[in-house]
Amino acid sequence: MVLASVFSISDNIIQIEAQKQGIDTRKKNMSIFPSFSELFGTPAPEYADKSTFHRLSKGFDIKLAGTAEGDVLNAEVSRYAVKPTDFRGIAPIPKLEVQEGQEVSAGEALFFDKSDPEIKYVAPVSGEVVEVRRGTKRSISHVVILADKEQRQKKNAVPSSDASREEWIAYLKGSGAWPHINQRPFDVIADPATVPDNIFISGFDSAPLAISYDHILDLRGDDFQAGIDVLNRLTEGKVFLGLDGRSGKRPHEVLLNANNVETHWFEGKHPSGNVGVQIHHIAPIRGNASVWTLKIEDVLVIGKLCTEGVYDTTRVVGITGARCKEPSIIRTLAGANLSDLLKDKLVSEDNNRVILGNVLTGDQAKGDEFLSIRSNQITVLKEGNYYELFGWLLPIKPRPSTSKTYPNFLFSDHKFDGDTNTHGEQRAFVVTGQYEKVLPMDIYPQHLMKAILTGDIERMEALGINELSEEDVALAEFSCTSKQPLQAILRDGLNMMREQA
């Protein structure tokens, strides 16, 4: 007994000392006793770096049918569009630089936001501007381009390698790359006036039916590295790359061999691939800190602009979901027309929900729609507009759920079709502790939501709203028993914070 307590106390003292010296004991086990996960958890893959390996126990994988597999197909698309609504944080009526009927080449400016006229939003293809579509209150929803058969690229003059930070920023703003950089807090287009503490890139997507980045990274190693190198010039901190630590999902060689980045590994269910979650575990946003985030595709766009000087938004897109005849992977450009992409690909034309993105964060495509610049996925589900007799008590059809009142854990490999039925009506917050289970961050989401609903800015900030974006609370919204619209509430809160700032 005495001996055991001596061991235990001295072991604790070592850990306290380690924390005093600033060693993170969560990541590095300073104890002589192995931690629980070391004993029983699945071991980290051998190619992963153990010292930056983060194991996330919270989260949930919604297993849906319709995973996109196979070779990358090329799509024939005639029309493309740039949608101001895709870019977070710009005014609803940007200033147009083109008119209907005008010819543009790829990389040429289409419009700019009046708050910063130097940031150009450019065309992904060359062709004729055939339509400027307007939404509510004369806002501009789409600038549609009919693509030329022979593509013309606008060639930008790349700054020399010893150019200053300001020159690089000016180049990125003018060439159309800037809108590809987002910032936290608020998850909006980055403010060029700030110097970010760090820049974060997530190297994998853990969302339902997400496709792997492998296809788009093939043969793009140089572009990726060039993008990383430019990003390093923009921050005084580091560029972090979050890598997939889930077993059997070895990251692409381009990611493994990238230089000038600090890689961290993440193992766990969705949302382990969300950049916000990764930031929280690498270097959380505190106080007035500001960080920038990019997706892999965005780094490639910047890389290509900084090597060859052309704006190239090549996308590898997964067409997924149970309503697709053959879920497939296609190569196209950002803003491609959906009806071209989905031609002859759906089980049925009626009663579908076409989603630009994944089922958690995507937007519903209504009418003639175009690929979102923010995602590399289209999901097609069945609309759930049906009544179900005693559906809440005796569900006949299997449905995804985080709740153990459904025997889903017995069929852990089952892939659900999934539909858009709400499975119940909206209610006040009743159940507690539910959101925390699917958000691997030290945040109390329900209390944060209540702070937003009451408009308490200081409390929102203290409860960590600056660390969050819609995608981080999307899973909590899915699992919410009271069917609350958490993503919309969070965005309201972020807008409030932004107005105050």
Next chain:
Amino acid sequence: MGLVDLFKKIEPDKKKSPFLHTAYDAFFTFAFTPNTTTSGKGVHIRDGMDLKRTMVIVVLALQLCYVFGTYNIGHQHFSAVGMYPGFLEGFHLKLGHGLIQLLPIFIWTHVVGLGIEFWFAAKKGHAVEEGFLVSGALIPLIMPPDIPIWILCVSVAFAVILGKEAFGGTGMNIWNVALLARVFVFFAYPTTISGDEVWVSGFESMAPGSAVDYGWAHNMLNGLFSWMNIDTFNSAAVVADGYSGATPLALAYQGGWENVTQNFTVAQMWWGTIPGSIGESPKPLILIGAAVLIATGIASWRIMLSMFLGAAFMGLVFNAWGATPFMEVPWYYHFYIGSFFFAMAFMATDPVTASSTNTGKWIYGFLIGAIGLLIRVFNPAYPEGWMLAILFLNTMAPLIDHYVLEANMKKRLSHA
């Protein structure tokens, strides 16, 4: 689906008769999950779980208590008159008497409670919320079997109007609605819910020699039973000599564990064939319910475990202290007497009134366990503590959460 169309045909007009429409809507959504789809912004698929399903799992977990509680009303009644001492002897009579007592309590609880809920929902123009599904199932189980119906109705009305609707309905209340109904009876009509007289039904008085008090329902059943040629209710029966009607708690307060075991065996207390509130006594059946709630993740295992630890801790403290005979009751026997497990499984775990943070839940549960036992042992007026302890901690839960959240906020701000 033909059935849906049939239902849709009788839908009342919302403007002309809002109350009827609210009632219709409540029953319609009960029968059919609505055909609403996700909005197109935000998530596109939703979890199969909703509040109706959450609530009905609790109600299902309570069903064993209902079955046993009903029968036990009859069993205690006949124990008092010294007839049918075996548990299954006189089965039809015990069940019959149990139903005669329970059904009015159950029906009136729901008529009053749901009536008020429907009325408020119609007035405020929102759908009927599911909260009363559980409250309505809990209230009969925590009432004495002989409670006068009008007192029951007043207490339910008080709990639903002042305890819940005044705060904004389901999800907004500060105190557990079911316990609020009980505490109202406790303070307004204490003689109907405390003492030795009230835990056994069917008598005017529990003094030895008092006659049974049968009504028209018993006579009706007697007609049926005599036609079937089986035993009937004997209205000449009187309370047996030496029978007190006291619960183990009252006995323990008077004379410690020894006094309890002179009247009841340990097995009797564990299985619950003792006088008490209707559903609180069968410990194994309550634990099955608790296991269902934990396995399905409906109720917080943190609260249950910490409440157990809190009560055990306090029991050990009292054992070490040992100033009164009640303090000397071994700590583990405290779980055999009274309604600890029922309070733990179904009352303390109400997510609306409990602490809402996981850390807070540990503190909240532990304090209920400790304070509840404190009240049980020290309060001479009322020898059971869980109701008051839970209501007290309901009041304190926001404070506990406040400090848990402060700690989280401070961590974030200190790094600024």
